[in-house]
Amino acid sequence: MILRIPRRCGRFEREIEVPTPNPRSRKDILEKLLLDFSHNLDEMEVHEISMSTHGFVGADLVSLCSRAAMNSNQNNRDILEYNDIKFALGKVRPSAMREVQIEIPNVKWSDIGGQEKLKLILKQAVEWPLKYGDSFSRLGITPPKGVLMFGPPGCSKTMIARALATESRLNFLSIKGPELFSKWVGESERAVREVFRKARQVAPSIIFFDEIDALGSERSSGNSSSVQERVLAQLLTELDGVTPLENVTIVAATNRPDRIDKALLRPGRIDRIVYVPLPDFDTRKEILKIKLGKMPVQNVDIETLVCETENYSGAEVNALCHEAAMKALEETLDAQVVTMEHFEKALNIVTPRTPPSLIELYQNYTQYIT
Template structure:
C-alpha cells in the first residue's frame, strides 16, 4: 500500500486530494451536516512519471477506501457493447464495495472528444456510458472517480462539466524541494558513503519522480557492479556515473 509519506513533495496536490477525496469518504456525516457535496470526479493531469497513479493509490489508502484501478486501453473491446458493459460492471462493483475509488488511468484513450475521427464509435459509446454512470439515477454514494491523463486537451469536454470531473489538478514536474523529498524517499535504507543528497537536487532539474527513482536504482547497481557480494556502500562516484546514464525523460 502507498501512503502520503511515500510520495515526495506535491504538498498542495496532496492537500487538494485530501479535501476532495479523503474527507468526503472518511467524514460523510460532517458533509451531510454542513450540507456540502464532495466532488464526484477528480482529474489528474501532467507529464508521465510524475506520480498520478501513486497519488490515486495513496489517497485510497489514506481514505480507507477500496481501490479499483483500470487502464483505459484495457476497456476497449472490438465487440459491440462489450466496452460499455465493462464500464457498467466497474461502477456496479464500486457501489457494492463502497467507500471506494475508481481510478481510470489514460482516460483519454476511452474518452476523447466525440465526433472527431472515423471508427471512434466505440469510444463515443464509452463516453456516453461513463457520463450516464456519473450522472446516474443510481447515486454514487461514497464512490469517487479519479482519472489520469497526460493529454487533457483531447478529452471530451462533457466530462469536465460540473457534477462530473469537478476538480482538475495539475501534477507538475517536481521542484527543488520535491526533488529533495523524492531523493530522500528512494535513498532511505541505502547505505551511502560520502554522498550529500542536497548535491543531487540541482543535477536532477527537469527529472520526474520516476526518473529520480531510476537514478537511485542505477547508482545502487553501479555499486553492486563494482563489488558484487563485497558491496557495502553506494558512493558519490556511483551517483555521478548514474547521472551520466539516466537523463530526464522530459528532455
C-alpha cells in the same frame, strides 16, 4: 422458448433484499464474532475495524477473525490483538469484489515526497466526506464526484492514487482505459456499467482510471472511434445518470488532458482538475531522502544531487538511484555502499526526458481551465 415466472401478486409478491452490511451492522456482527475469541480489543478498535471493512459481508468478517486468530497463534499469543486484525485486513478480500480487478495497495503518504497540494485535494474529495459528512450537509454542498490528475509521465500520479486508497482504507478498483474496450458490440459499454455497479455495491470506494484519455477522448475528433464514443456516452451516463453515484469517487490520471472530451470535465462529473508538475527543488530533495534512506550510501551530497536533477521527474530520480547502485555492483558484486562517484556516473546515463513542448502544453491547458 423459456418463459420467466412473473413476479406478480399471488406468486412472488414480496421481495426482500439482503444488502451488504453497513458500518453499524458490521460492528454488531464483529461484536458477536469476537465473543468466541480471547481478545483485548476495546470498543474504539472494534469501531475502527467496522469502518475499515467496506464491502465485507458476514462470511468475510468470519474469515477476517479466523485469519487474525491464526496470525496470533503463529506469534505464540493466546489473545487476539488489534495488530492481528490489521494483518488480516491485508489478506481477506471482500466477497462482493472478487468478480472485478481489485488491488490492496500498500503505499502510504510518507512514501511520496512532496505533492502536498495534491494530497490535500484528494483528502478533501475522498476522506472529508466520510469523516465530516455533517459539515457538508450543514453547508448544503455535495462532495466532488471526481478528480483528474494530469502532468508529465513519472510524477507519481498512480502512486498517489494508491496511497489515497491505503490511507482512506477504501475499496480500490484500478482500471486502465484500454482494458474496457472489446471488439464485440455492446461489450465495452457493459464493462463500464459493471465497474460502476460493483463500486456502488461496495461503497465507499474509489475507481481509479489510469490513462483516461483512452476512454474519454474527444468526440468527432480524429483520435476517437465509434466504440470510444459509445464508451464515453456510457461513462457520462454513469457519472450523473438516474442511478446516484453515492460514496463512489472517481480518480483519474492522464498525460494528455487536451484529448479528453470537455463534457467529461464539467462540474458535477469530474469536478477537480489538478496539475501534477515536475518535482521542484524541495520535492526532489524529499524523494532523494526517502530513496537514499533505503540504500547504504557514503559521502553522498543530497544538495548537489537535487541541483543536478532539475527537470527530472520523480521516476527519473528513482531511476538515477537505481543506476548508481548498478554502477557500484559493476565494480564489485560485493559492494557494500554507493558513493557520490557512482551517482556522478549515473547522471551521465539517466537524463530528463520530458520535452519542453509537453510542459508548454500543460501550462497552456492550466491557463485554459483557470
